[in-house]
Each structure stands twice: as structure tokens, then as C-alpha cells.
Amino acid sequence: MKEKKNNKPTVWKSVRNGIYFALAIGFIAYAFQVTKIDLSEFRKTTRMEMWTRALRALANPEILEYEQVETAYSSPVYLPCPEGQTPSLPEVGFGGPHLVAPTCGALGETVVVEGFNFTPGSTGPIGFVPSTNLELLLIKGTVTADEEGHFTFEFPLPNDRASVDVQYIRVVLRENVGAPFFTENASATWEKIVETVFMAFLATLIGTILSFPISFLAARNLMVNVKSPLTSMALNIIGWPVGIFAGGLLARWMMQLSSIQAGGIWLDIASVVVGGGIVWFLLRWALLSADENASLLKRLLRITALLFASLLFVYATYDLTSLGILAGEALLPKLGWFAFLANFIYQSSDILHTIMILVVALIVGGAVSSLLSRIGQRTNERLSPGPLQVINALLAGMAFALLFVLLGAGIDWLYQVENNLYVYTIPGAAGGVLGVLLAFLTKPKTSLPIGLVVYFITRTILNAVRSVEAVIMAIVFVIFVGIGPFAGVLALGLHTVASLAKLYSEQVESIMPGPLEAIEATGANRLQTIVYGVIPQIIPPYISYTMYRWDINVRMSTIIGITGGGGIGFLLVQNINLLNYRAASTQMLAIAIVVASMDYISSKLREKTV
Amino acid sequence: MLHIKNLTKVYEGSVQALTDVSFEVPKGQFLAVIGLSGSGKSTLLRCINRLIEPTSGQVIWNGIDVTAASPEELRRIRRKIGMVFQNFNLVHRSKVMTNVLAGRLGYNSPAWSLINRFSREDKEKAMKQLTRVGIEDKGGYRADELSGGQQQRVGIARAMIQDPDMILADEPVASLDPVLAHSIMRYLEQINKEDGVTVLCSLHFLDIVHKYANRVVALNEGRVVFEGLPREIDDKKFKEIYGRDAERVG
Numbered sequence: 111m112k113e114k115k116n117n118k119p120t121v122w123k124s125v126r127n128g129i130y131f132a133l134a135i136g137f138i139a140y141a142f143q144v145t146k147i148d149l150s151e152f153r154k155t156t157r158m159e160m161w162t163r164a165l166r167a168l169a170n171p172e173i174l175e176y177e178q179v180e181t182a183y184s185s186p187v188y189l190p191c192p193e194g195q196t197p198s199l200p201e202v203g204f205g206g207p208h209l210v211a212p213t214c215g216a217l218g219e220t221v222v223v224e225g226f227n228f229t230p231g232s233t234g235p236i237g238f239v240p241s242t243n244l245e246l247l248l249i250k251g252t253v254t255a256d257e258e259g260h261f262t263f264e265f266p267l268p269n270d271r272a273s274v275d276v277q278y279i280r281v282v283l284r285e286n287v288g289a290p291f292f293t294e295n296a297s298a299t300w301e302k303i304v305e306t307v308f309m310a311f312l313a314t315l316i317g318t319i320l321s322f323p324i325s326f327l328a329a330r331n332l333m334v335n336v337k338s339p340l341t342s343m344a345l346n347i348i349g350w351p352v353g354i355f356a357g358g359l360l361a362r363w364m365m366q367l368s369s370i371q372a373g374g375i376w377l378d379i380a381s382v383v384v385g386g387g388i389v390w391f392l393l394r395w396a397l398l399s400a401d402e403n404a405s406l407l408k409r410l411l412r413i414t415a416l417l418f419a420s421l422l423f424v425y426a427t428y429d430l431t432s433l434g435i436l437a438g439e440a441l442l443p444k445l446g447w448f449a450f451l452a453n454f455i456y457q458s459s460d461i462l463h464t465i466m467i468l469v470v471a472l473i474v475g476g477a478v479s480s481l482l483s484r485i486g487q488r489t490n491e492r493l494s495p496g497p498l499q500v501i502n503a504l505l506a507g508m509a510f511a512l513l514f515v516l517l518g519a520g521i522d523w524l525y526q527v528e529n530n531l532y533v534y535t536i537p538g539a540a541g542g543v544l545g546v547l548l549a550f551l552t553k554p555k556t557s558l559p560i561g562l563v564v565y566f567i568t569r570t571i572l573n574a575v576r577s578v579e580a581v582i583m584a585i586v587f588v589i590f591v592g593i594g595p596f597a598g599v600l601a602l603g604l605h606t607v608a609s610l611a612k613l614y615s616e617q618v619e620s621i622m623p624g625p626l627e628a629i630e631a632t633g634a635n636r637l638q639t640i641v642y643g644v645i646p647q648i649i650p651p652y653i654s655y656t657m658y659r660w661d662i663n664v665r666m667s668t669i670i671g672i673t674g675g676g677g678i679g680f681l682l683v684q685n686i687n688l689l690n691y692r693a694a695s696t697q698m699l700a701i702a703i704v705v706a707s708m709d710y711i712s713s714k715l716r717e718k719t720v
Numbered sequence: 721m722l723h724i725k726n727l728t729k730v731y732e733g734s735v736q737a738l739t740d741v742s743f744e745v746p747k748g749q750f751l752a753v754i755g756l757s758g759s760g761k762s763t764l765l766r767c768i769n770r771l772i773e774p775t776s777g778q779v780i781w782n783g784i785d786v787t788a789a790s791p792e793e794l795r796r797i798r799r800k801i802g803m804v805f806q807n808f809n810l811v812h813r814s815k816v817m818t819n820v821l822a823g824r825l826g827y828n829s830p831a832w833s834l835i836n837r838f839s840r841e842d843k844e845k846a847m848k849q850l851t852r853v854g855i856e857d858k859g860g861y862r863a864d865e866l867s868g869g870q871q872q873r874v875g876i877a878r879a880m881i882q883d884p885d886m887i888l889a890d891e892p893v894a895s896l897d898p899v900l901a902h903s904i905m906r907y908l909e910q911i912n913k914e915d916g917v918t919v920l921c922s923l924h925f926l927d928i929v930h931k932y933a934n935r936v937v938a939l940n941e942g943r944v945v946f947e948g949l950p951r952e953i954d955d956k957k958f959k960e961i962y963g964r965d966a967e968r969v970g
Contacts, residue, residue: 397829487790487792491790622812624808624809628805628809628878629811629825630771630798632798632803632823632878632882633796633798633800633825633826634795634825634826634833637834638825638828642811642814642822646811646812647811649813
């Protein structure tokens with residue numbers, strides 16, 4: 111077969127290769143057209159001058175400056191020489207710094223100007239002061255005094271400044287005095303680069319914490335085994351929104367209770383300590399006495415204890431947050447240098463207070479859905495296929511109708527359709543029909559690969575989020591929380607979640623399956639298998655990816671300021687727009703140093719963990 | 721008493737791994753499963769605790785239908801069946817102690833496992849099992865710091881801490897040299913004789929089969945081709961099990 115292929119007429123081959131070659135050339139040619147490649151601009155002398163100036167400024171970052179002393183001297187000159195007067199040189203004087211220049215000259219003539227007794231090493235512009243505007247110095251060049259305080263300059267007299275009035279040749283020499291100090295630009299750069307590094311750090315921290323659990327959902331090898339029959343899947347779907355709603359209500363209730371009680375620091379401390387203690391003992395008793403053969407009464411008691419402990423936990427946490435807010439406010443003026451710690455206590459309590467309702471809602475949602483899906487599992491095992499199919503159809507219809515109505519509500523919020531028929535009725539009906547169809551098209555007892563569905567949804571969301579650049583996310587967050595580094599942290603954090611979750615999940619996919627199998631064989635459930643079989647295997651790559659991500663975040667946060675997201679980018683763009691290249695160069699240098707050292711540190715740390 | 725009825729496993733892509741396998745294992749027996757590589761030994765052992773889901777057939781253990789068990793029931797069944805693997809399957813980066821304690825996971829509440837907590841009784845049991853296999857001083861080592869023979873002993877300790885009624889050993893000595901192989905086999909024998917634990921062990925070498933097994937089931941291309949006492953394997957049976965070109969070496 112292969113021989114035959116090789117024996118095709120070579121003419122055809124050459125023609126084919128020729129066509130490919132022509133296509134490739136055409137592609138490149140079109141790329142030239144689109145990217146507007148053109149050297150004529152670059153040949154202009156003005157461009158060359160601008161370019162040189164910019165490069166020199168960039169090579170000369172503005173970091174240090176000196177206190178300067180100016181020495182100025184003006185020598186009167188008539189242009190052209192008044193009638194009957196010939197140019198003469200004044201006597202070379204002694205004493206203070208002065209210029210020796212002709213008293214008059216012809217238009218456009220070049221005369222020799224000498225300076226004496228200036229401070230050695232001082233430097234500055236020399237120029238012509240026209241009679242029309244004594245403030246103006248038409249700079250003709252730069253002079254530097256030698257070791258004896260002397261300089262010579264061939265001064266081109268202007269050819270368009272004829273006047274009967276006296277005009278001047280003026281020199282302004284400057285010298286540095288004292289020790290150098292940092293420019294305002296340098297201190298601003300320092301401040302912003304510190305902000306940049308911490309922005310990157312916080313974004314990485316947030317990203318790592320959130321992407322850790324998500325990475326398991328996006329790992330194929332873990333999700334492929336997650337299967338459940340339609341009964342428990344439908345109940346699971348119904349459980350989430352119901353649980354989230356109930357959890358939100360509960361959390362709000364606890365918050366109100368806690369705010370009624372909030373009467374001062376001591377009362378808060380007391381309720382946190384007592385509540386925490388009770389929670390600890392209840393949990394300990396309820397979890398440690400877990401026993402499958404317990405009587406119904408004991409089981410009910412245990413469940414009650416767990417529920418009560420959870421409620422109390424939420425309540426105590428609310429008390430803890432209000433305690434933190436009070437303590438932070440009280441400590442803020444007293445800590446002096448360590449006021450940032452008080453601010454941390456205040457802000458983190460505030461954050462906890464704000465997100466508590468969300469966390470509780472999600473946890474209750476998860477609990478309710480897992481409880482319902484367990485009930486679904488039992489039902490599925492007990493019932494015979496006939497009635498089961500009817501129940502499946504009912505439940506799946508409800509679940510999908512609910513899911514589609516929620517999706518419709520989300521779309522309505524975004525696009526403001528505001529038509530109940532399109533937003534709720536049609537999607538609800540379509541979902542219901544889809545659920546019923548699914549129930550009748552599958553065998554009632556088969557397990558559906560729900561894990562793979564979750565896997566694909568997670569992957570899709572992660573890819574979508576990852577494809578939006580952090581700089582662009584920053585625009586949205588700037589609108590959300592205002593201009594500043596906080597918006598940058600949120601934007602970078604979100605991007606980090608998406609990309610770390612993907613990197614992490616690929617690590618989970620490449621772990622050794624053997625230990626997993628062994629742990630599973632001991633009767634461990636899924637959670638235990640992950641904690642004992644998966645996590646020990648993925649810790650080193652997780653650490654190394656986190657370091658790598660911090661490195662990337664530092665680099666990204668240097669430019670995120672462009673959109674107002676805080677960090678050094680704001681300063682950089684501002685200076686570039688003001689054509690202040692020396693200042694911009696300082697920021698570029700700072701970025702380069704930070705990125706290079708992050709690179710070095712992260713590679714060193716990664717070596718240690720693997 | 722383990723009862724395997726018409727067990728069949730077809731992998732995706734219609735690879736027939738097991739065809740209509742049936743046999744019984746009385747309690748306390750040391751059963752060797754032999755056959756060429758790829759004859760379905762590993763699949764058979766994994767179908768018993770459903771690490772691999774059988775396509776059809778039944779596994780009945782102490783009167784419970786394992787193949788029909790719900791996930792909850794399956795976990796309760798699995799924790800009474802210890803498993804030992806050819807490649808030891810220890811978690812390399814975890815300590816030996818943690819690897820052994822992992823055998824108790826089926827008995828413990830998942831909430832405690834989240835924060836890596838085991839009760840004192842569990843730790844004492846783990847120490848007892850490590851002492852039994854003669855590596856009581858290695859508890860604090862990382863699992864991958866141990867030699868192959870020591871790692872397999874950790875594997876046995878992990879299976880034994882489950883208080884199993886049965887042990888499934890999937891070629892437990894195939895990655896070890898002959899001397900170590902016998903020491904590992906002696907631990908299995910001890911467990912079988914002293915604790916009355918049923919052992920199902922897939923093996924390569926016939927001399928090991930002769931020395932330790934009460935009974936043999938031989939598989940060839942997923943079918944049972946022999947069932948009986950080890951000494952009943954004569955040259956004719958041998959050729960049936962291992963193919964016409966096989967030579968006896970041990």
C-alpha cells in the first residue's frame with residue numbers, strides 16, 4: 111500500500127507542493143497588509159530623533175536627585191554692532207564667575223565665548239536672551255566647567271534677532287550639593303510596587319483556596335465514577351435551590367438574633383465562648399457516637415444535636431464577626447504602627463459577616479440535596495421498575511422545570527425580557543417535558559453518568575472565565591468596588607481560580623490510580639478517598655503551581671493598573687502618556703526587578719517542595 | 721462462604737475478561753487463583769469487592785448479594801474484605817502509620833477523616849498490626865522510604881486492621897524476590913490459619929501454590945479450566961492451564 115502511494119506521478123506532487131507554497135506566501139503577504147508593515151516612517155529624521163531621545167530617557171531612570179545650586183551670568187551683546195563700534199572683548203576679570211564674550215556681533219556670526227571661575231564640574235545650558243522677552247533663553251548648547259572653572263563655547267549668534275536694544279548671552283551652571291535623595295517618582299514607584307506584590311499575593315491566596323475544591327470537580331478520573339440513578343439525580347437538583355433558599359433564611363434569622371443580642375464586647379465574648387463550647391461538645395458526641403446499629407431514638411437525638419449545633423455555630427459566628435468589628439474599631443486608634451492588624455480584624459470580620467449568608471446557604475443547599483439524593487437512592491433500590499418509572503418521570507419533570515425556570519430568571523435579570531411567558535412558562539414547560547422524556551427513555555434503575563456532566567459543565571465554565579483577560583475583568587470589578595487595588599485583587603483572583611483549577615485538575619488526573627483503588631477497597635467513601643488517596647499525592651505539584659501562579663500574578667498586576675485596578679501599571683501608563691519616559695523607566699525597572707526576583711524565588715521554592 | 725455464580729465481565733470495546741465463572745470458597749480456605757497474565761485473575765478478584773463492576777452474574781458473600789448492594793451497603797461489605805496488591809498501592813508521600821490507619825476509614829465517620837483524625841484505639845490497632853508484620857519501628861517513615869518487602873508488609877497490615885473476614889491478594893509477591901515472596905506468603909498463611917480469615921490469592925509460581933494453598937482455581941482466557949487440589953495439577957492439566965508450549969519451571 112505504502113509503496114503504491116510513493117509511486118504517484120511526481121509531477122502531481124510538485125504541483126501540489128507548489129500550490130501549498132503559493133498559499134503560504136499569500137498568507138504571509140496578507141499578514142503584511144493587515145499589520146501595515148511600512149519602513150518609510152522609520153526613515154524620517156524626526157522619528158529617529160524622537161526614538162533616540164526616548165531610548166536615552168528609558169536608559170536613564172529617574173531615581174535619585176541632588177539639591178542643586180545655580181550660578182548664572184549674563185554678558186550684554188548688541189546685534190548687529192551699532193554704527194562706528196567694533197566688537198571688543200571685555201578685560202579678563204578676576205574674582206567671581208563671569209563670561210568673556212564680544213560686546214557686539216554680526217547676525218549669524220559665530221563668536222567664541224569663554225567662562226571663568228565657575229565651580230569645577232558644574233554644568234548647564236548656554237543661550238541667547240533676546241531683548242523682546244528677557245525671560246526667554248534660546249538654548250544653544252550645554253557647557254561644563256573644567257577643573258579650573260573654565261569653559262569655551264563657540265556661540266552661534268542668531269540671524270533673526272536684530273535689535274537696537276541690549277541683548278544678552280547667558281549661562282546657567284548648576285552643581286549638585288549634599289547627598290543624593292530619592293525623587294518623588296521613585297518613592298511613588300516603591301509604594302506602588304509593594305502594592306503590586308501584595309495584590310498578587312492576595313489574589314493567589316484567594317485563587318488557591320477556591321480552586322482547590324473546584325479542581326476535584328474538573329478531574330475526569332474522579333468524576334467518571336460518580337453515577338447515580340435518575341431518581342436521586344432529580345431530587346439532588348431539586349434539593350439545591352430549596353436548600354439554598356432555606357439556608358439563606360436561616361442565616362438571616364441567626365443574624366437578626368445575634369444583632370438583637372449584640373450589646374457590647376463582653377457579652378459578645380461570652381456568647382462566642384459558650385456557644386463555641388457547646389457546639390464543640392455536641393459535634394463531638396454526635397459524630398463520635400456514630401454507630402449503624404443505634405436505635406431510632408438515638409439516631410433522632412443525634413440528628414437533632416447536629417442540627418442544633420449547626421444553628422448555634424452560625425449564631426456564634428455572627429457574634430464573632432460583630433465582636434471582631436467592635437474590637438477592630440476599638441483597637442484602630444491605639445495600635446500605632448500595628449494599626450494594620452486592627453484594620454485586618456475589622457475588615458475580615460466584615461467580610462465574614464457579609465459572605466456568611468452565602469456560605470450557609472450553599473452548605474445547607476449541599477446538605478439538603480445530598481439528603482434528598484440519598485432518599486432517591488433508597489427509593490430507587492426498593493421500588494420495582496414500573497412505579498419507579500412514573501416517580502422518575504414526575505421528579506425529573508419537576509427538577510428540569512425548576513432548573514429551566516431558574517435559568518430563565520437569570521437570563522431575565524441580564525437581558526430584562528420582562529415577559530413571564532418567555533421567562534418562566536415556556537422554559538418551565540420545556541424542562542418538564544425534557545425531564546419526563548429522559549425518565550421514559552432511560553431504564554429506571556440504570557445509573558446516569560452525572561459526574562461526567564458536572565465535569566463538562568465545570569470545565570466549560572473554567573475555560574470561559576480563563577479566556578477573559580484579568581485586565582478586562584478588572585474593568586468590571588472597578589465598577590463593582592471602585593478604582594484601586596481591591597478591584598485588581600478580585601480580578602486577578604477570579605482569573606487565578608479558573609487557571610489554577612485547570613492546572614490542579616490536570617494534576618489530579620495524573621495521580622497514580624493504585625493507592626486510590628486501595629483506599630476505596632477499604633470501604634472508604636468518596637470524601638475519605640480524596641482526603642487519604644488523592645490529596646497526599648497532589649500536594650507537591652499544587653504548591654509548585656501556586657508559586658508559579660503567584661509569579662504570573664505579579665507580572666499581570668503590573669499591567670492591571672491600566673484599567674484602574676491598582677498597582678504600578680497606573681503610574682506607568684500615566685508617565686508614558688505624559689511622555690515622561692525617565693519616570694516611566696523607573697517603573698519598568700521596578701517591574702523587571704520584582705519579576706526577576708519572583709522568578710528566582712519561586713523556582714527555588716518549587717525545587718524544595720518536589 | 722463466598723459463592724461466585726456465572727460471573728461475566730466484558731470491558732468496553734467488547735474485551736471478554738471473564739466468561740461464566742462459578743465456584744465456591746468455604747470460610748477459612750486458602751484459595752489460589754492461577755493462570756497466565758491476562759487470563760482474568762485481577763478482574764475476578766476486583767469483581768468480588770466491585771472495584772470493577774461485573775457485567776453479569778452474582779457474587780454472594782455470607783448470604784449477601786454483593787453485586788446488588790447499594791453504595792452504602794457496598795462500603796460496609798468492603799470494610800470486611802481486606803485487599804493486598806501486586807504494586808502494594810501505598811500512598812507514597814504519607815507515613816506508614818497513616819497508610820495502615822487508612823484501613824479503618826470504612827469504620828470511621830467521614831467528618832473526622834476530613835481533619836485527619838483517628839481514635840486512640842485505631843492507633844493501637846495499627847501499632848499491633850505493624851508489630852505483627854515485624855516493622856513496628858517504621859511507623860513514622862514515609863511509605864516510599866521502605867523497601868519493596870517492607871511496603872508489602874504495610875499493605876498486609878492495612879488489610880488486617882480492617883478486621884477482615886476475607887483477604888483478596890492480587891499477585892502479592894509478583895514484584896518481590898523469592899526469599900521475600902516466601903516471607904510475605906507466610907504472613908498470609910499465618911493470618912489464614914490463626915485468624916481463620918479466608919484468603920483468595922492470585923499467584924504465578926506453582927511451587928508457592930503447592931506450599932500455601934488448600935485449593936486451586938485456574939483461569940484461561942476468562943474461563944475456569946481447573947478446580948481442585950494443588951497436587952492434582954499434573955502435566956496434562958498444566959498444559960491446559962498455561963497452553964501447549966508452556967514448560968514447568970517450579
